[in-house]
Amino acid sequence: MSGRGDVRELIRGGCSVPADAGESRGRAPLDAAVAALAELAMNAEGTGPLLQAACAIARDALGADATAFLEPEEPAGDLVVRAAAGLPPGAADARVAGAPPGTGARITGGPGGGRPLLDLPGVEASAEVALPGRERPLGVIGAYVRHPRIFHADELRFLETSAGVLAAALARDLAEAEVLERERQMRAVFDAALDAMLCVDASGRIRDANAAALALLGGGRAGLVGRSLAELAAEPPRPGVPALADVLRGERVSGAAEVVHAGGLRRSVEFTGVPNIQPGRHLVALRDVSERKQLHARLALADRMVSVGTLAAGVAHELNNPLAYVVANLSYVDEQLTVLAPRLATARSPREPDLANALLDAVHDARDGAERMRVIVRDLKTFSRPDEDRAGPVSLPPLLDSCVSVAWNEIRHRARLVRDVADVPPVQGCEARLGQVFLNLLVNAAQAIPDGHADEHQIRVSARALTGDRVAVEVADSGSGIAPEHLPRIFDPFFTTKPPGVGTGLGLSICQSIVSAMGGEIQVESALGRGTAFRVILPASGPDGAGAARPGAAPAARVRGRILVVDDEPLVGTVIQRTLQGEHEVTVAPSARAALARVAAGERFDLVLSDLLMPEMTGMELYRALRERAPELARRVVFLTGGAFTPAARTFLEQEPVECVEKPFELETIRALLARRLGARRADAS
Incomplete structure (x- = not known):
């Protein structure tokens, strides 16, 4: 039909x-x-x-x-x-x-x-x-x-x-x-929402909650339904600040608050209240932003750490200037006392104290202290070059010594340090970045051990050569270890098991990125309650002899010369002039402009010792000006620097064929430099 x-x-x-x-x-x-x-x-x-x-x-x-x-x-x-x-x-x-x-x-x-x-x-x-x-x-x-x-x-x-x-x-x-289908769909949306959803009545009692709300607030449905909305807030409402219960007044409201999980844990949330979704029913949506707030806090801390690192580079430069004249003056006093001591000994009576030797001992102590400061500043410079990415041969023993020195305050109260750094070849990488990796591993190892039990724990730093032109550096501790469920995540950005304020959760992630970029890898072994070992495997440096010890040159004969010292730190120029006045004719210029004026006035110099970074006109600008006006003199410029901590300074030293002496310097270093350069100049002229 x-x-x-x-x-x-x-x-x-x-x-x-x-x-x-x-x-x-x-x-x-x-x-x-x-x-x-x-x-x-x-x-x-x-x-x-x-x-x-x-x-x-x-x-x-x-x-x-x-x-x-x-x-x-x-x-x-x-x-x-x-x-x-x-x-x-x-x-x-x-x-x-x-x-x-x-x-x-x-x-x-x-x-x-x-x-x-x-x-x-x-x-x-x-x-x-x-x-x-x-x-x-x-x-x-x-x-x-x-x-x-x-x-x-x-x-x-x-x-x-x-x-x-x-x-x-x-x-x-x-x-x-x-209507039933719409309600079914809305219920499905309600239940599947990632944000916590609460349906409350006119009195503020919770009448319904979705799965996300149960996870956020805990206690199960039976424990949550019937509770007052005000009970969820961790703090009482403050005047003028939106509160969860404001939705009961029939107002659409949005704000931030802290709510308390049934287990007592506080969670940070952003909330939105929508009034009268049904007669006598209001909707409150809660978005858990606890991890986001922690992330922002860690990013802010990481940003501050970068700022501190940049500041530290400048501080190291500023410390090196006074250290330069402290070390040089102590060397000068040491030399003079050594000469005077025999005369003073013959002039004093047997009953008088041996002041000359006592003064020498005091000067030696001061020099030891200045040397410790120099090492600290040197290590600080190693770890304060955030944009230093130059790769080359890196000798591991001195680098590891520097890392231990910087981390020593964290280590010494927690564990005994055991070093087993064999005679390993240099590795190919960036010294500053590798220093960042090893320092992070050392600090992590120390922080895995409680304070006050140094005799019961140890941190072991070892290095050995592997087959296949690779080198392994291991930092092992006898601390708390890492839980098996956490081990797969330790290299994830911002993952940390440390309490708030201790670490950012970025350290190991950055370490892995640095080592991977250098063609290496990081391996980890851990046993809960027994300790952790991190092993950094890096490619050895190529067979070009880089990093090998060079035979010392025979000392050059001393030649008297006219020396121009350019430094905005007056005491640096003064100490060089004082210590070298019997050997050379030393002129001190307090600025690069003053030095240019002397050259323009016709004064002739055999060598220029110039600071690299100065106000108004830098040593780099002085060098470029001399290259235009007095090219021969520009080739005889040696830079004295407390640290090339600016990108422009580092680029300059990489690109220009200039010699550089790090502050603080020993007098013998300056004397040897002058003898070599002036002797070479005389040999060229003859």
Whole structure:
């Protein structure tokens, strides 16, 4: 069985029943049938039984052989029999191609009335009415008879009224289904939300919570539902600051707060309160930002550490200037006392104290102290070059000594230090970056051991050559060890098991990046409660002899020369002038401009000792000016520097063929430099 023709044609060509066609079956029974149908529609639980009852009522009221309700089926829109009364066998699953007629349309079968939508065998007359819907008809209800008949107007009105009642019931069910689906979707969103969601009543009691809220606040659903919203806050509300409970006043509110987990742990959250999502119900969304706040704090600390490192480079430079004249003056006093001591010894009586030797001892002690300061400043410079990336041969023993020296204050109260640094070849890398790696590993090892038990613990630093031109450096401790579940994450950025304020969680991640960039790797072994060993494996330096000890040159004969000392630190120039005045003619210029003025005035010098970094005009600018005005003198410039801590200074020393002496310097270093350079100049001139 199939539909005949297009439904739209049936609408346009359908046969309307004239008002005087046939005799009415009586209006009262029809009205009673409508009333019965309406009552059913009001009380029905589901549309299936209602449609079936409607077909039975319509069949009895109209005296029809059969009635049926046809419903559009998605997505094709074909009509299928949903409910029926009196249909012949096999007709219950009838399908009609097409769509129901437009809202309010009426189609009747019979003489001259065309064919019905549901074309049943033996049917001589039919009446079909569409159920009006919001956007399209909801279906068709039809009555079918096997003998010729024209339906009376009252009967058609009954059918139309029945269609309206059914349409209202179906629309109601559809609306309820849509509401239920919307609620299901909203519940799914609520439950699956990554942010914690709380539904609270007008009194501020929690009535519902999603999984994220249970994880954030703990205690399970039973422990959370029924609690007051105000109980969640870690601190009482402050005047003028948005609080969680502000949503109860019917205001949309956003802010930040701390909430307390059932276990007592505080969590930082950002919250949004949305009032009246339902009558007497408010929504509070909480976003856990604890890790983000910790991340920001660690980034701020890391930024401060970078700033401190940059500052430390400048501090090292400033310390080296006074250290330079302290060390040089102590050397001068030592030399003079050594010369005077025999004379003083012959001049004093046996009962007088040996002041000369006592003074010599005091000077030696002071020189030892100055040497310790020089080593500290040297080590500080090693670890305060954040943008130093030059790679080359690096000798491990002195580098490891520097790292131990810097970390010693962390180590000495916690453990004994054991060194086992074999005679290993230099490694290929950047000294400053490798120093950062080893210092980090040493500090981590120390911090894994509690204070005050140095005799019970040890930190072992070892280095050995491996096969395949590789070198291994190991830092092992007898501390707390690393939990197995944490071990896979120790190189993750910002992962740390240390308490707040101790470390940033960046150290090991940066170490791994540095070592990987140098073609090496970091290995780790750890046992909880027994300690940890980090092993840094690096490529050995190439066989170019870099880093090998060079045979010392024979001391050059001393030649008297005219020396120009350029330094903005007056005492540096004074000490050089004082100590060398018997050997050379020394002129001191307090600035680069003063030095240029002397050269411009025609003064001639055999050698220039210049500070690298000075105010107003740097030693680099002095060198460039001399290269233009006095090229021969520019080739005889030697720089004295407390540290090339600026990028421009480091680039200059890399690119220009100049000699450099680090402050603080020993007098013998300066004397040897002058003898070598002046001797070479005399040899070139002869």
